[in-house]
Amino acid sequence: MAPRLTDIARELYSVPLPEFVSARNARAAGTSDPELAAQIRTLKKPSVAAWIVNVFAQERAPQLEEALQLAGELREAQEDLDARALAQLGRDRRALTNRLAEAAAELAETRGERVTASTRGAVQQTIAAAFFDPAAAAAVASGRLLRELEPSGDYEGDPDALVGGGPPQASEVAAAPRDEVKARRERREAERALRAAEQSRERAVRDAASADRSLRAATLRVEELDRRERELGAELVAVRRDATRARASLEEAQAEQESRARAVDDAEEAVAHARRGVEDRPAD
Template sequence: MSAAEEAIDAVDAIAVELYALPPEQFTAARNARAAGDRELSGRVKALRKPTVAAWAVNLLAREGQLRDALELAAALREAQDDLDSAELARLSRRRRALVSALATQAVQLAHDRGVTVSGAARDDIQKTVNAAVMDAAAAAAVMSARLVRPLEASGFDAVDVTDAVGGSLPGLPDTPAPTRDDLAERRARKAAEREAREAERAAGEAGRELDKIEALLAKTRERSGLLRERIEDVRADLARLEAEEAKAARETERLDEEFGAAASRARAATKRADAARAAVSAD
């Protein structure tokens, strides 16, 4: 490493320390540090005081709170490469929620250090985090933890990171652009994943439908069994009643015969009584 590169690294390291301080302490600390190091004095003195929004975003970077945002950025780039509109829509919703949550967290981190973040500064924090998700250069600037001004992504244009970082501007990670074969393979994998998810969803629905029908079948079988038992009880009652009715019919027939005989005897007795009374009256 050359002397110039060592000097750049040293200034960057000093910048990270200075930007960890609350903004109102920055200027005095920077001047004191510049006075104590003659070789780097000019470069250290050139470090600019960060805005409250930039300082709060630096807090997020130092606290390691931007990992989810960077992972989301990679997923968004992959979805864009794959032309996956459904995945882009889902990731965009997640991006908005995550950016808002991180802005809230940055405001809380600042508050914990005794710094109040205004509404305008909170908006700048949110725009900066969003820019880091949308643009690789902005992400590199934010992750340096040496941001001095807020960033903003506008449309499809690259985010302007000029003079946005104290010290040297961090380079972009060395990630080769995907080849046509890579994209084709990725899209095929995405299509297979979507097909698998759809198959799992269909299988889940079929399983739930099967469980529903099985439950209904069990209830119907139970009701059928109860009705069968009731029918058997009714049949037994009917057989008993039919037997009792036959017995009553036979008894009725017997009593009818006895009634007829008794009636005949009563008529004969009445005739004899009438004759006897007549004979007595004649005498």
């Protein structure tokens, strides 16, 4: 079976961007059908953001399809939602867009492409456009996107300007059976419950670790104070012992001083008595 232009375009739109022109021309030169070869030569080189989305759409097709199917369900369901639910829906949609855009950028970087902040933003806006507009969703899912998209754009009128190799088919974003929709919804609810439980566990683990650190610090403080108390107790005993000895030495010194003072008084009295004896005797 001869390859179709759409299949050839998908292949070319996922080759490294610097190689696109040479790969396109080589493929056209190797095609025996002149009409198909001419069509191949008309394929335009995609922008960097479109190329990143194409690579992601081809290599991560199940992940992208699930997200686009979910986006379609949300578009249908949002008419019945209240303001609070719509606000939550918007937050969920933005979070999903961010995750997909980040995954697409990381995939492109593994293929050697340098992804700037502005390119990441263009990829994110393109995926957001696919969430809001069915035609944009078909273009993104085709893997043949030519340029980045805007969420506020209207892409129903000129599909050839969006993709190369022929207009995208809406069937490229298949509708999921209702039981699959319910299963995915239940799975998302279970995943949210799991994330909430994991977050609670992480908080509990952090709180327990903090309590352990506080306990260790308090234990070390008590041990240090106990050690200091023992040291001061031993020092107090030694001081009391030295004070007792000092008081005893003081008493001994006082007794010695009093004894010596009495001896001095006795000596003074003996001197006075002897002097009187001398004075009472006549001189020779």
